[in-house]
Amino acid sequence: MTQAQAQRRIPVIVVLPPRTLLLDVAGPIEVLRRANLIQDRVRFDVRFVGATRALRTSIGLTVSGVAPLPHALPADALIVVAGNVDTFIDGSGTAADDDAHDTMIVDWLRASIRPGHRLVTICSGATLAARAGLFDGYSCTTHYLDCERLAAAAPGAKVLDNRLYVEDRDRLSSAGITAGIDLMLHLIAQFVDHVCALAVAPVAIIATGLIEFIGPEFTRLIPPPAFPGNTPRTLVVLGLAITSVGVLAAPALLRAYGLVARSILAPGGEAELELRVQQLTETRTEALDTGAAEIRRIERDLHDGAQARLVAMGMTLDAAGQIIDSNPDAARALVLEARDASVKALAELRALVRGIHPPVLADRGLADAIRALALDASARISLASDLNGRPPAPVESAAYFAVCELLANVSKHAEARQTWVDIRHTDGMLRIGVTDNGHGGAEPARGTGLSGIERRLAAFDGVLAISSPPGGPTAVTMEVPCALSSPKTSSC
Amino acid sequence: MRVVIAEDLFLLRDGLTRMLQAHGLQIAAAVDNGADLLAAVTADQPDVAIVDVRLPPTFTDEGIRAALAARREVPGLPVLVLSQYVEQLYARELLASGSGGIGYLLKDRVFDSGQFVDAVRRVAAGGTAMDPEVIARLLARNTGDGTLAALSPREREVLALMAEGRSNAAIAQRLVITERAVAKHTASIFLKLDLQPSDDDNRRVLAVLAYLGG
Numbered sequence: 001m002t003q004a005q006a007q008r009r010i011p012v013i014v015v016l017p018p019r020t021l022l023l024d025v026a027g028p029i030e031v032l033r034r035a036n037l038i039q040d041r042v043r044f045d046v047r048f049v050g051a052t053r054a055l056r057t058s059i060g061l062t063v064s065g066v067a068p069l070p071h072a073l074p075a076d077a078l079i080v081v082a083g084n085v086d087t088f089i090d091g092s093g094t095a096a097d098d099d100a101h102d103t104m105i106v107d108w109l110r111a112s113i114r115p116g117h118r119l120v121t122i123c124s125g126a127t128l129a130a131r132a133g134l135f136d137g138y139s140c141t142t143h144y145l146d147c148e149r150l151a152a153a154a155p156g157a158k159v160l161d162n163r164l165y166v167e168d169r170d171r172l173s174s175a176g177i178t179a180g181i182d183l184m185l186h187l188i189a190q191f192v193d194h195v196c197a198l199a200v201a202p203v204a205i206i207a208t209g210l211i212e213f214i215g216p217e218f219t220r221l222i223p224p225p226a227f228p229g230n231t232p233r234t235l236v237v238l239g240l241a242i243t244s245v246g247v248l249a250a251p252a253l254l255r256a257y258g259l260v261a262r263s264i265l266a267p268g269g270e271a272e273l274e275l276r277v278q279q280l281t282e283t284r285t286e287a288l289d290t291g292a293a294e295i296r297r298i299e300r301d302l303h304d305g306a307q308a309r310l311v312a313m314g315m316t317l318d319a320a321g322q323i324i325d326s327n328p329d330a331a332r333a334l335v336l337e338a339r340d341a342s343v344k345a346l347a348e349l350r351a352l353v354r355g356i357h358p359p360v361l362a363d364r365g366l367a368d369a370i371r372a373l374a375l376d377a378s379a380r381i382s383l384a385s386d387l388n389g390r391p392p393a394p395v396e397s398a399a400y401f402a403v404c405e406l407l408a409n410v411s412k413h414a415e416a417r418q419t420w421v422d423i424r425h426t427d428g429m430l431r432i433g434v435t436d437n438g439h440g441g442a443e444p445a446r447g448t449g450l451s452g453i454e455r456r457l458a459a460f461d462g463v464l465a466i467s468s469p470p471g472g473p474t475a476v477t478m479e480v481p482c483a484l485s486s487p488k489t490s491s492c
Numbered sequence: 493m494r495v496v497i498a499e500d501l502f503l504l505r506d507g508l509t510r511m512l513q514a515h516g517l518q519i520a521a522a523v524d525n526g527a528d529l530l531a532a533v534t535a536d537q538p539d540v541a542i543v544d545v546r547l548p549p550t551f552t553d554e555g556i557r558a559a560l561a562a563r564r565e566v567p568g569l570p571v572l573v574l575s576q577y578v579e580q581l582y583a584r585e586l587l588a589s590g591s592g593g594i595g596y597l598l599k600d601r602v603f604d605s606g607q608f609v610d611a612v613r614r615v616a617a618g619g620t621a622m623d624p625e626v627i628a629r630l631l632a633r634n635t636g637d638g639t640l641a642a643l644s645p646r647e648r649e650v651l652a653l654m655a656e657g658r659s660n661a662a663i664a665q666r667l668v669i670t671e672r673a674v675a676k677h678t679a680s681i682f683l684k685l686d687l688q689p690s691d692d693d694n695r696r697v698l699a700v701l702a703y704l705g706g
Binding site: 350 | 603633
């Protein structure tokens, strides 16, 4: 299944009769909205049509912008006929021209519905379709209080009660109120798939919860299903059976729910790649910037340090050469001066090298380099390491400087008595923990140190996690995916 | 006195050879790698081996490993390790490598040939020559946690020179004080740090280094 595959568009014509029961429209069409939202294989194009441009709904809310009943319907249209009520919220009833509008809709339905169209009636909407003769020879259902009226309107129809919905070929009809949502979920499963229907289902669960909340008066609208042998004993057995099925099925259903949720919420293959490209672009830019800044620093240090001292040494030696015959003592002093300058130049070069790539790190690797660091530190640092090979040099260097920075932070801010450094390599992941028993409260956002480490590690897909509650302890964990090379392969 | 030199850079190897010869030392062998060093110390039985840390084939810490191997091969062999940088980690490993003189110095120290030859002789005689930079870092670390707070500034100077492996006479000369004054300072240092005094120069150095965690 690729993006290239054409999206299937399904025209949905929602017919709003006078005194529309708003829940009949809102619930089922909300299901379609959700379905449009979470997948793009099938798109439901919803239009609302009616006998008038504006109409008053069951709850007294007037809806406007209703399109006129169209002259022709697309061949694959889904026609949804909403139910209506006899009495508005304020107790008022049918208006003078309501009957005329009902008749307009019935006539339009009769004239417009062709084979290939799918007709969906919600609640009492079935009566309008029945009057148009659309259920003749079909099974159908409606709100249980309306079943008689439906049977009277459609003598040729087989009216079934105690059903949430009835599907008979291309005619679908639902029982009262929220049953329309169930019917719509059923259609989603057909048009899209069961996964999508399941994902949309929480809407239906909310609706069911609403009924529970409103109470028994309301739930009576949907009568309890009748079972054969409706005695207390069979009910108990049935109840136990349902409970056991529920208990047994729950884990599997939860797992399925998790899979569905992940398939919907987690980025798909392409989205994941896009994210990855974006992340790589960012970390590469940062790595290059950091590298360039580092090279500038080295250049400056060499220019102002060792280079300048070598120039001075050359001049001093030249001066010594000029006076060596005339004033040997002064020449000797100049030569000694040049020697001291060379010692200083070497010291500066050593410090510079230590900052670029510490010799112990090059010689012995991460664990010994940190051990050497610990020996130079005044704080107490204990090290545990199980590395039996060496990470790639860039990772090793990034990890080393990250630990340096963390240890420097500890000595600057934490007032810790002891710091523990723990280096492990498991499952292709280098994990370094730096924990101190200082006063905590370290925030990555506050200083540039921690975010600098984060950026440095990000170039290797590494991450940093910090836990530092006020009062301590502070635990920083770094993870960098990498392989270790065997310790024997260090020769160059 | 017979010396074996292991240094891979020709200029340095040649320079060291000339300098030591100029001071009356005899060069038994001058080699450029660890394997040849091992062969030379077993064959020539020198009084001291001078070894560069970076040697082929790895150019990492090959010299340290070769020095440690040489001391296993020839127990008590005095070894002086030279390096472009010094690390406490390596100093500890060398100090822990058994008996016999040990030296660990920056290469820059060869600029002062008098001091350098003095260090070579000290190591050959079973003494110690720790680079001032190693000692400075040891002291900095111990100052940080207040261990050396009880010492006076002068006592700290004496302690540093003592830790480098210098004798009382050398310390006196360096600080331009009398040997008796040095003896007074060292006695005070040992008392304050609760160390066992010793007349043996080298045992004294090792006690101080052990105390400082070197």
